[in-house]
Amino acid sequence: MIALDDTDRAILRALEQDATLSAGALGRRVGLSQPACWRRIQRLTEQGAIAGRRLELDLAAVGFGVTVFLGIKIGTRGRVSLEDFERAVTAIPEVQVVQHVLGVFDYRIKVRARDIADFERILRRRILTLPGIGQVEANVLLSEERLPGPLG
Amino acid sequence: MQIDDTDRRILRNLLADPAMAVAALAERAGITTATCWRRIEKLREAGVIRGTQAVIDWRRLGWEIEVSLRFTLDKTHPRAFDEFIAAARLVPEVLEIQTFLGQTDVRLNVIARDMEHWKEIYRDRILTLPHIQDTEALMLVSSIKDTTELPL
Numbered sequence A: 001m002i003a004l005d006d007t008d009r010a011i012l013r014a015l016e017q018d019a020t021l022s023a024g025a026l027g028r029r030v031g032l033s034q035p036a037c038w039r040r041i042q043r044l045t046e047q048g049a050i051a052g053r054r055l056e057l058d059l060a061a062v063g064f065g066v067t068v069f070l071g072i073k074i075g076t077r078g079r080v081s082l083e084d085f086e087r088a089v090t091a092i093p094e095v096q097v098v099q100h101v102l103g104v105f106d107y108r109i110k111v112r113a114r115d116i117a118d119f120e121r122i123l124r125r126r127i128l129t130l131p132g133i134g135q136v137e138a139n140v141l142l143s144e145e146r147l148p149g150p151l152g
Numbered sequence B: 001m002q003i004d005d006t007d008r009r010i011l012r013n014l015l016a017d018p019a020m021a022v023a024a025l026a027e028r029a030g031i032t033t034a035t036c037w038r039r040i041e042k043l044r045e046a047g048v049i050r051g052t053q054a055v056i057d058w059r060r061l062g063w064e065i066e067v068s069l070r071f072t073l074d075k076t077h078p079r080a081f082d083e084f085i086a087a088a089r090l091v092p093e094v095l096e097i098q099t100f101l102g103q104t105d106v107r108l109n110v111i112a113r114d115m116e117h118w119k120e121i122y123r124d125r126i127l128t129l130p131h132i133q134d135t136e137a138l139m140l141v142s143s144i145k146d147t148t149e150l151p152l
Helices: A006-017 A023-030 A034-047 A082-090 A116-127 B005-016 B022-029 B033-045 B080-088 B115-126
Strands: A050-057 A066-074 A095-102 A107-113 A133-146 B049-056 B065-073 B094-101 B106-112 B132-146
Touching (some): A023 A034, A082 B132, B080 B106
Antiparallel strands (some): A050 B049
């Protein structure tokens, strides 16, 4: 586990908002010189506190206006290999997230589609044909917001 | 803004690697670095690119538990969504708030240090949120796929 001090937390909070901030600009915000701030960012990245970057797009503007989350249960009849299911579901290009979960469903997946008709196509041709697929519940995303998390 | 095939090529590569240098992006999109730079600026100004954020690896920081909490709200109350969401924003362990059309009304992505900590957050800060009619938890076992890439 990585131990953070207040300055590390301030840096992470700022980079969560804007990862393109320069070490100089970020340093001024948190009270560090440019080289000192750069070294901190390097350390946080090397230690793995920063896993990477995420590009946020206006998805409707690039033609992917519909996001659907699916809860999936694996059918119990017959012996189903979870590996086969996982391999097949991750190969679907419109599926961005696949999570193995514990609860009323076995998997949670996130599908990005161009519109509802496109979603229906993906659901019928790609999802409902997956090996071992059982019950499926769909929820269409209306709004989404990300919060900074416990870095206070 | 209308985006064309060159924009889509730039965005596809940026989604795959948001830290990619403009020169490398330009080469992949088959344009000059200066043109690529101008196009990215235009995409930003038009709001197609909303920003780039650092992704925090909470597990590395000692947050071992991640739970997807699905809620049905009491919709007889006209301000149920607004009040629930406003209160959820104040819980530091909440990373994401999403609203849906479907059986689920709202979903919160919540992290905790361990099971003991999770029980405490769940009892003291989640179940006390206003207008909950029903809730269901999906505990993350493993993340099989997590990408923002799109088949543009």
